[in-house]
Amino acid sequence: MDLSSISPTLLIASLMVAATPILLAAIGELIVEKAGVLNLGVEGMMITGAICGFAIAVETGSPVIGFIAAAAGGALLSLIFGVLTQYLLSNQVATGLALTLFGLGLSSLMGQSYVGIKPPQTNKLDIPVLSDIPVLGPILFNHDIMVYFALALVVLVWLGLNRTRAGLVLRAVGENHDAAHALGYKVIRVRLLAIMFGGACAGLGGAYLSLIRVPQWTEGMTAGAGWIALAIVVFGAWRPFRVLLGAYLFGGVTVLQLNLQAAGLAIPVEYLSMSPYLITIAVLVVMSAKRGRTSLAAPASLGRIFHASQ
Amino acid sequence: MNALLDLDGLTKAYPGVVANDDVSFSIQEGEVHALLGENGAGKSTLVKMIYGLVKPDSGTMQLRGSSFAPPEPRAARASGVAMVFQHFSLFEALDVAENIALGMENPPAMRELAARITEVSQNYGLPLDPSRLVGELSAGERQRVEIIRCLLQNPKLLIMDEPTSVLTPQEVEILFKTLETLKSEGTSILYISHKLEEIRRLCDSATILRLGKKVATCNPREETAKAMAEMMVGSTLHQPERKPHKTQEVALQLHDLTLPAQSAFGTTLKNISFSVQKGEILGIGGVAGNGQDELTAALSGEALSDAGAIEMHGKPIGQMGPNARREIGLLAAPEERLGHAAAPDMSLIENALLTGDIRKGLSRRGFLNWPKAKAFAENVIAEFDVRTPGPGNAARALSGGNLQKFVIGREILQAPEVLVINQPTWGVDAAAAADIRQALLDLAANGAALVVISQDLDELMEISDRFAALNEGRLTEPVPAFGLSVEQIGLMMGGAHDLEAVQ
Known part of the structure; x- marks a missing residue:
C-alpha cells in the first residue's frame, strides 16, 4: 500500500468536481421541499438532464447549449410531476417514484445512439494569476464554470429564501398552505415554479455527470446520485449551507475512498464503497441532532396535498 | 354619533338551517359593540359576511353611508375592516415580522417593519419581539401577532372572534387595555363573546342573536348579566x-x-x-x-x-x-364522531370491534371473531335504528345523526x-x-x-x-x-x- 501516491491538492480539487452534481440536484430539491412539495423523482430528472445535455452538446458541439438543454429537459420532466400532484392531486411519493422510473427508461431510450461517444470538452477556467498560486491555485481556481455556478447558486438560494419577499412567500406556502391561501397567495403557482426550478437544477446536475465528470453517456449513469441529493436535503435540515457541506463531504469521501482503493488499502472494497453514504449521513445526523428545533426545520406542509376547498 | 357600519336585513341560509335570519343593527364610530349568542346562534356567519368570506343571500351593508359588499377578505381589508380569528392563521416556523409581512399588501423592508412592530406593540402595551419564531410563542402572544398585523393596516373596524377564549386572565387584562386605547383613538370594535362579565365591562352596546335571529340590541352596562343570559338562552x-x-x-x-x-x-x-x-x-x-x-x-x-x-x-x-x-x-363516547369515535374508512363491524372487543369478547387469542362482531354491529344497528344498508358500510358513508346513534348504541349495548x-x-x-x-x-x-x-x-x-x-x-x-x-x-x-x- 502506498499512501504517498495520494496528493492532498488533487484530492480536494477532485472533491469539488465529485460534489457538484449532487450539490446542484440537492439545492434544487431544497427549494421544492421548502415550498412544501416532496419530489422523489430527482434521480429520474437528473438522468434525463444527463442525456438531454449530452445529446444536445454532441449535436451542437457546445457544452453551454448542452447545459441549457439539460436544465430545460429536467424542468419539462418535473412539470409532469407538477401537473399530476398540484392539479390532479396525485400522491407525491408515488408520483415521484414513478418519475424516477420514467426518467430512467426515457433516458436509455433517448441515449441509444450516444453510447461510446465523447462529448465536446468543457474548458477549465484557468483564472490567470489566481490559478498560479501554489496549492490554493489548483484547488480553488482551476475548475470548470459549473463548479462556481453551483457555489453561487447556494449563496443565491440562501439570499432568495431569507432576504426576499418571494422567498418569504415560498416558505409560507411550505409551512401552512391553508393560511397562505387565506392570505391570498397562489399556492399552486408558487409550487409549480418551485418544482420546475428543482427539475432544472437536477437536470444540470445530471449533465455535469455526463459532460464533465465522467464524461460519456452510459445507461443509469447517475447511479443513485439523486437519492443522495434527497437525503442530503433532509439531513441538512433544509438549510442551503448545510446542504453544501453535505454534498462536499459526500464528494470528499467518495474521492478519498477511490484513492484508497487505488492505493491498495487492506480493507474490502465493499466497505470503502459504502463509506461515503455512511459517513455523510452520520455527520449530518449528528449535526442536526444537536439542535433541539429540528422538528421546526421540516416545512410543516411537506408532502401534503393542497386543495383550495373554500 | 354616526354609524360606521349599518347591517340591514342580512340573511344567509345553508342547506337545512338558516344561519342568519333578517339581522339588522348598526355599529357606531368608536364604540365597542358586542355580538352575543350561544353556539350555533349565527355569530360566526354574520361576521364572515362582514369580512367578505361569505356572501349574504339577501340584505345589505353600508360602511360610512356607502354600499359595502366585499367579495373577498382582501377587499374588506382595503375598506378598513380587519379581523382577528379565533383559530390563528399563523406560520409557526416563521418569525413574528415575517408573519406580519405576509398579511400586509405592501410591507416595508424587513428592518423598517421590525421597527414599526416594536413601536406599535409598545404603544398598545402588547410587547412583541419581531425576531422570535411564532412556534415558540404562547397563545396570548400569538394573538398579539394577529392584532398587530391588523393594527398596522389602520383599521376602522376591528372584528374579534372570541378573543379571550385562549388567554390567561393576565393576558385578558392586557388585551382589554389595548382595546380601550384603540377605542379612544376612534376605532370601532365588534367583539364576539359568550362571557357576560367581559361584555359588561368592555362594551358600549350589545346585539344578541338566538337561532340566527336578532333578539335585542341593548346597553350591557344598564342590563344585568341575568337579563342578558335570559335573552341569550331564551326563556x-x-x-x-x-x-x-x-x-x-x-x-x-x-x-x-x-x-x-x-x-x-x-x-x-x-x-x-x-x-x-x-x-x-x-x-x-x-x-x-x-x-x-x-x-x-x-x-x-x-x-x-x-x-x-x-x-x-x-x-x-x-x-x-x-x-x-x-x-x-367505564365507557366513553367523544365529541368528534368521524376520526375520534369512529374510524371513517373502516366498516361498522370493524368500528364495533374497536371499542366492543373487550366487554363483548369479540376476539379470542388475538384472532377476531368475525361472526360475533358482525352480530354485535347488527344488534346496534337494529336497536338504535341506524339507517344504513348494512354493517359492512364504511362509517364515513353514514349521515351524522345515524353515525352518532351507532356510536352511542355501541357503548350502551356494552352495558356500561x-x-x-x-x-x-x-x-x-x-x-x-x-x-x-x-x-x-x-x-x-x-x-x-x-x-x-x-x-x-x-x-x-x-x-x-x-x-x-x-x-x-x-x-x-x-x-x-x-x-x-x-x-x-x-x-x-x-x-x-x-x-x-x-x-
Missing part, C-alpha cells in the same frame, strides 16, 4: 318533569383532578371534583373550549392523571388506559357501569336526538352512572339529575337540575363559580 328552556334522584352508591368520583393542557390551544383542567351515583345523570354545560374535550379524555383514559384523582367504586383508576377502564365498565358522553346530539336531527336522549335515560334507569357533557342546555335540563358548568377548566359545584332557572344556568356558565353569589 323557554324546557323544564323537565323528573323526580329527584334517589341517593344510591357512588359510582364515579373525582378528587381535585388537575391536568395540564395537552396542546398549545388546550385547556388546563383545574381542581375538578364531583361524584356521580349509580342511576344518576350528571350534566356538564359550558361554552365550547372550556375543557370539555380534556375532561372527556381524562375520564375515558386517553389522558392519564394522578391515580387517586379518579376513582370508580372506590378504586383509583387515574393511571388506567382506555382498555383497562372498559374492562371495569359508567358512561361518559361528550355532545351526544351535536348535529343530529330532532327525532334522532330524542331517541338518543331516551336511550340515555333508560340506561340510567337501569342503574348506570352517566356523565353527559353538552353545549345544549335544553338537552341537559331534560335529562340531567344534577348540573354543573365548565368554565376555563374549572367545574362549578354540581347543583340539582330540577327547578334550576335560566339565569342561574347562564351565570354558572358565565363564570360565577359560586351559585350562592347569584341567589
